[in-house]
Amino acid sequence: MSSERSGLDVDExxxxxxxxxxxxxxxxxxxxxxDELAGMSLAPRHLSLFAYLLFDGPLGVNDLAERLEVTPATVSLMVGELSRKGVLERREDPDDRRRAIITLADAHREAIDSWLARSARAWRQALEPLTADQRRLFVETLTIYEEAI
Known part of the structure; x- marks a missing residue:
């Protein structure tokens, strides 16, 4: 059976x-x-920042910059803005006082978790029926598309 008969061709x-x-x-x-986050002028880049802090725990500015693929200065600006709004907390790294550790503020953690959970549930519904190899191919395909665009 040809690939065109078993599925969509490339143009389709x-x-x-x-x-x-x-x-x-x-x-x-x-x-x-x-509601707790409404009116804070949040953008998709903030969701990515929140996701890293929620899933990976407290991180340094350079770690966040690397994951978000932006400069540390950009992360510092985002963190400063969100810290002033009480969404993030910045504290000194006990092992390196020059380094700041960023974490979600407890007061907003539940709201951020529920906001991200909606999307996570949708991804789970889409990905669970796939095999591990199919999931890897899907993620790799989206990554290649994102890099190409």
């Missing part, structure tokens, strides 16, 4: 994804921000 796949991606992004942008 591209057409489908070009139509799907704007809807997907639109829905993600319309996701309701928890």
């Amino acid at each position: 796949s591209i057409r489908t994804l070009l139509l799907l991606m704007p809807r997907l992004i639109g829905r993600a942008k319309r996701a309701k921000i928890p």
